Amino acid sequence: MAGHSKWANIKHRKARQDAVKGKVFTKFIREITVAARMGGPLEADNPRLRAIVAKALAANMSRDVVNRAIARGANSDDGKNLSEITYEGYGTHGVAVLVECMTDNLNRTVAEIRHAFSKTGGNLGTNGSVAYLFSQRGEIDIPRTVPEDKLMELALEAGADDVASEDEGYTIYCGPAQFGPIMDTLAQHKIPHERAEVTMHASTQADVTDVEQAEKILRMIDMLEDLDDVQNVYTNANFTQDVMEALNR
Secondary structure: OOOOOHHHHHHHHHHHHHHOHHHHHHHHHHHHHHHHHHHOOOHHHOHHHHHHHHHHHHOOOOHHHHHHHHHHHHHOOOOOOOEEEEEEEEOHHHOEEEEEEEEOOHHHHHHHHHHHHHHOOOEEOOOOOOHHHEEEEEEEEEEOOOOHHHHHHHHHHOOOOEEEEEOOEEEEEEOHHHHHHHHHHHHHOOOOOOEEEEEEEEOOOEEEOOHHHHHHHHHHHHHHHHOOOEEEEEEOEEEOHHHHHHHOO
């Protein structure tokens, strides 16, 4: 959920994650374990692991918990029987949705995903129906207290594609391969960040200007994220500022 209401959308999502932090942390641990098992325990040599660790730490998961998950993944068969699968579909108002899952029972997972879509006025699509709208990229949010010129220079030298300035802060955009080097540069210069993740970005946005439609879309996202097998949910919904203000009243 991005666009001119990006910061309002992020705040809404953060409040949601804080309310279900235990479940969010469980999903982080699962993904860290699988990433460490597949690519090794060294974050510098495992971009996938590094990206999910950065996201977990930004969500206030402790480094001790992260390290235990890495060790478990590197030294055991935890996660060996999990399949990774992405489901695609549409929510109300034609919003495109990607749902990344890790599961040991594909039949159970697809039934639960389909129910969440149909219950909120959406429908599960076929492979490739919306995936072409999304591409992977790194996003790092920096508070406004950091000098813009310094941030711009450091980020671009480290390989960033762009640094966007907004009223509440800056966002660094980069390719997945540049995410680690940029995070290293920020740490070296003691530049704080409020959010850091490798995510899926939609090439086109579906503006949502109706509060009732927004509520249905958010209910669908919540239902999907509540499922144990779901790791991440991405949409191209862009809730306008007026809609976000109405939802937060």
